[in-house]
Amino acid sequence: MFKEEQIIKICKQNKWRLTEPRLEVLRIISLSKNPIKAYDILKKLANKIKNPKPPTAYRAIQFWQKHKFIHRIESLNAYQACSHGHSHVGAQFLICDDCGKVIESNLHEIPEILKKSTENKTFKPLRWNLEINGLCNQCS
Amino acid sequence: MFKEEQIIKICKQNKWRLTEPRLEVLRIISLSKNPIKAYDILKKLANKIKNPKPPTAYRAIQFWQKHKFIHRIESLNAYQACSHGHSHVGAQFLICDDCGKVIESNLHEIPEILKKSTENKTFKPLRWNLEINGLCNQCS
DNA sequence: TATTAAATGTTATATTATTACATAAAAAAA
DNA sequence: TTTTTTTATGTAATAATATAACATTTAATA
Numbered sequence: 001m002f003k004e005e006q007i008i009k010i011c012k013q014n015k016w017r018l019t020e021p022r023l024e025v026l027r028i029i030s031l032s033k034n035p036i037k038a039y040d041i042l043k044k045l046a047n048k049i050k051n052p053k054p055p056t057a058y059r060a061i062q063f064w065q066k067h068k069f070i071h072r073i074e075s076l077n078a079y080q081a082c083s084h085g086h087s088h089v090g091a092q093f094l095i096c097d098d099c100g101k102v103i104e105s106n107l108h109e110i111p112e113i114l115k116k117s118t119e120n121k122t123f124k125p126l127r128w129n130l131e132i133n134g135l136c137n138q139c140s
Numbered sequence: 141m142f143k144e145e146q147i148i149k150i151c152k153q154n155k156w157r158l159t160e161p162r163l164e165v166l167r168i169i170s171l172s173k174n175p176i177k178a179y180d181i182l183k184k185l186a187n188k189i190k191n192p193k194p195p196t197a198y199r200a201i202q203f204w205q206k207h208k209f210i211h212r213i214e215s216l217n218a219y220q221a222c223s224h225g226h227s228h229v230g231a232q233f234l235i236c237d238d239c240g241k242v243i244e245s246n247l248h249e250i251p252e253i254l255k256k257s258t259e260n261k262t263f264k265p266l267r268w269n270l271e272i273n274g275l276c277n278q279c280s
Numbered sequence: 281t282a283t284t285a286a287a288t289g290t291t292a293t294a295t296t297a298t299t300a301c302a303t304a305a306a307a308a309a310a
Numbered sequence: 311t312t313t314t315t316t317t318a319t320g321t322a323a324t325a326a327t328a329t330a331a332c333a334t335t336t337a338a339t340a
Contacts, residue, residue: 195299
């Protein structure tokens with residue numbers, strides 16, 4: 001979704017510090033075809049930074065998650081660059097069980113469904129995560 | 141949802157072996173007010189079984205998950221008894237950020253949404269997990 | 281320039297989960 | 311019933327995922 005230059009700009013505008021570990025971690029995640037795990041990020045980070053430790057990777061991951069540039073795919077313990085802008089409160093992922101590809105999808109009906117539970121006052125939804133497993137059209 | 145006697149019956153009907161660790165783990169999860177973590181299950185299991193090890197808990201968890209009597213709440217790494225029968229392919233959870241209570245909800249519109257992606261052939265959904273964070277009516 | 285705030289480096293450790301292999305129990309076959 | 315096979319468990323070890331704590335460095339700001 002975002003090119004690096006855009007991200008640099010957004011960070012500047014918001015005065016978010018774009019440090020080397022952060023930038024490298026974002027690049028690693030962005031360049032990964034499929035969601036990538038923290039320790040695989042860490043391994044790749046070792047090509048850029050001398051002997052990085054887990055907190056270095058996790059802190060950068062946390063930073064990009066907080067600002068909604070990456071998502072955590074909960075059922076995979078893995079991270080993927082956001083492909084739909086970084087301001088939504090919910091996300092939907094189509095996870096191919098065969099090739100492992102994860103498509104971020106914006107199914108706009110989801111918020112409608114959540115509104116119902118708000119209307120009947122049983123629950124006040126703030127954010128959500130939908131992970132759908134199945135087969136992508138390449139694999140089915 | 142299910143009482144123990146029902147579960148015993150279902151297991152018998154299906155020739156699923158209802159061993160002691162399985163039964164105790166199910167009881168522990170069922171009696172837990174909120175989703176319970178594997179190592180907390182293990183701790184409680186120690187009251188029933190002599191010095192249980194992680195695989196004992198995880199195997200039982202896996203067994204009940206496979207047969208849809210319990211769910212894993214992915215964002216919490218925790219397990220909760222299924223409250224909607226055990227034959228659905230998708231589940232929705234309303235997670236209260238304040239008290240930690242998780243309500244299993246059947247929002248029947250979800251399948252409709254998934255059908256769309258089937259119809260346009262971009263993805264063939266097989267199962268899904270929706271985790272919604274917010275505030276329950278007790279806490280808001 | 282001095283001070284403060286934010287980020288990183290580093291060590292250690294906590295948490296979550298699985299592998300591997302020996303043993304036991306139950307089911308199925310002979 | 312006895313043997314064989316399958317399924318489950320016990321146990322030790324370790325893998326995979328994530329965080330705490332504290333010293334140091336870097337950047338922002340006063």
